[in-house]
Structure formats: C-alpha cells, structure tokens
Amino acid sequence: MESTNSPKCMKIKHSHTFAYIFHSSKRDLLVNGHFEQLVPLEDQNKYAWSVKQDEKQIIGFFRKLAKPNDTLDRYLSLSNLDQNADYIINQKNKVSGRVLTNFGLREPYKFNASNGDTAQVTGDFQSYLFEIEKE
Incomplete structure (x- = not known):
C-alpha cells in the first residue's frame, strides 16, 4: 500500500x-462564457476550444499524438477580438488584437530535444491553457 x-x-x-x-x-x-470551437473536428489529433466573456478568454489546446519533426509555425485563429486593443497572454506577453485576429495565437511550443527550458508541451496526450485578458 x-x-x-x-x-x-x-x-x-x-x-x-x-x-x-x-x-x-x-x-x-x-459557466457563463461563450464557447467556441477553434479547430475543426476533422483533424482528429488536436482540439482547441475557447471560452470568452467580456474582457477575458481562456483557450484550451489539446493534442493526442505528437508528430516527429512537426512544423513550429501553427496558429489558432481567433475571432471577436478588438483589433485596436492590446491583450495580455498568460499574464506576461502583450500582443495586439490586430495580430491575434489576423495572424492568430501560436500553438504551444513543442519539445524538440533542444528547447527543454521553453517547451510548453512534450510528448503525447498533452494540453495547454492560454489565458487572454484585454488590457
């Protein structure tokens, strides 16, 4: 025991x-926020959902299986943001609403054997939460 x-x-x-x-x-x-699906369910390997209310938003990113040598340049499209405002991501990074709306939010950094100090997800069956707040 x-x-x-x-x-x-x-x-x-x-x-x-x-x-x-x-x-x-x-x-x-x-409980009261507006849920939105960010990645089509056809992907079958990754999912992303957003819940937004007023000035705050939480984005959940979920991945089943990691792909070897996968590209680092994948972004989640965000809508319904004020393009003239700035947003704080995870209480540290400041990004303009225009960038988040037109370009998107970068998917979490994947571990690639040389970025152990900056990787946000490693391996299979991983998830990551982004907290976004209007400044």
Whole structure:
C-alpha cells in the first residue's frame, strides 16, 4: 500500500488542489462564457476550444499524438477580438488584437530535444491553457 505522503500521492493532491482553485477563480467565465470551437473536428489529433466573456478568454489546446519533426509555425485563429486593443497572454506577453485576429495565437511550443527550458508541451496526450485578458 502506497503512503499518502509519497511523491506520487503528493503530486495527485497538488493537481486536484490546483484544479479546484483554478475552476473556483474562473467559475463565472467557465459557466457563463461563450464557447467556441477553434479547430475543426476533422483533424482528429488536436482540439482547441475557447471560452470568452467580456474582457477575458481562456483557450484550451489539446493534442493526442505528437508528430516527429512537426512544423513550429501553427496558429489558432481567433475571432471577436478588438483589433485596436492590446491583450495580455498568460499574464506576461502583450500582443495586439490586430495580430491575434489576423495572424492568430501560436500553438504551444513543442519539445524538440533542444528547447527543454521553453517547451510548453512534450510528448503525447498533452494540453495547454492560454489565458487572454484585454488590457
């Protein structure tokens, strides 16, 4: 029987606590926001959904299987943004609404054996959340 203080159990407890705190702090947006599918379901390997309300938006990116030597230049098309405003992504990167609307939001950086410090997703069955807020 595994101890409840083992590293594996502590990681699970931390994961559940984080999920609860995240959901609690974003409850109004998640319950009352407008959901939009960003990637056609025909892709069968990656999915992206957006939920938006007023000045805030959360984008969930989900990938089943990683592709070897995949291109780095893939973007998620975003609509219904103010092109004259600036947006803060994940509380650190500032991007104009014009760029996000016309060019899109770059899909998460994939691990390629040399970018371990900047990779956002590694391997199969990965997900990533973008939080976007109008400045």
